[in-house]
Amino acid sequence: MKPLYFDFKEILSVTMILFAMIDILGSIPVIIDLRQKAGKIESEKASIVALVLMVAFLFVGESLLHLIGIDVASFAIAGSLVIFIIAMEMVLGVDFFKGDSFETASIVPLAFPLIAGAGTMTTILSLKSEYSTPNIIIGILINIGIIYLVLKNTYRLEKILGKTGLAVLRKAFGIILLAIAIKLFRTNTGL
Template identity: 30%
Template sequence: MVDELLSFSLLCLSSIIIIINPLGATLTYISLTGNLEKKTKDQIIREACTISLAILVIVGIAGTIILQIFGITLEAFRIAGGILLFGIGMEMVYAKTSRTKLTATEKYESQDNEDVAVMPLAIPMIAGPGAITTTIVLTNEASEISPYAGIFIFISIGISIAITYFMMRNAEYIMRKVGQRQYRVINRLLGMLLIAIAVQFVITGIKLAFPLTGAS
């Protein structure tokens, strides 16, 4: 049981941090707030992180209920989520900004809008479809492991948002140290890890949906 909880906690932390992608969120934050005053920037950071944290916590609490309302099985959602994460991972490998996180239209419309904390930073850049899907899948998986396993999901969400907040607050320093080339290398590595997690989601979903396949 201890080993299973440890493995699950590492899965939660790695998958949520990768899908939120604090470095990518920081780059987007810089591109959207370059002409704003420091006080306004700080407010945007606080609001974006608070809103995204609230969204993911609510999803983590009500994830099972959401699936039940729409009559969606965990297996179907896990497979669909794995396919979504696979697509995001592929775009990260090819050093592209995922369209599920930030579309060109959203980025263009936000250029002249000082209130970018909610859209597009909190949604969909930080608490996007990938993060929401991952949280729901992990929440349902936690219920099958232990009553205490769900705690690791919320801890992982808190750590991921805290890292994002820290990186945004120190965005200028980070950008002096991390150039576009370094960012692409890091992004590709994280993309490969995300693809592996996505494939595991799909494999697990298929095993649970089709137990007669004989997969153990």
């Protein structure tokens, strides 16, 4: 078990890893589409639900996996494959995962699985093995703050970034996610 201490470098690393995994900026086109379909997005509700899911999984995720007979390494490898596929979607512009139409977008699919999905949960479990829990919680809180600001300002961001800017962000974060997926896979397989 990691000692409980605050370390700025760890907080920065955790924040950046989760930021890349959650990819809230790369998800702006999806969020805009959801907002148009649902009429509005409740930023506060989506942020709070995502926060609760991530922190809860940080503390009980491993126990839950053991309860159903899955070890963390296997979950992390499976998650690395999901992250890899999501990254390939972002880089290649191909949709592997198909969404349904939703009446409300604040909880499903926004808070879960878009923000706090399988990739994020896998990343949180992997981070738990490398970083101190308080640093992970601070990284989660920083990301939730960023998510809230993005959700509150999707209209402005859409105008500022334009289609080209959104496409560039999506590709850049896709490459970062590919690297994270490969690192997770290598770490948990011993390669």
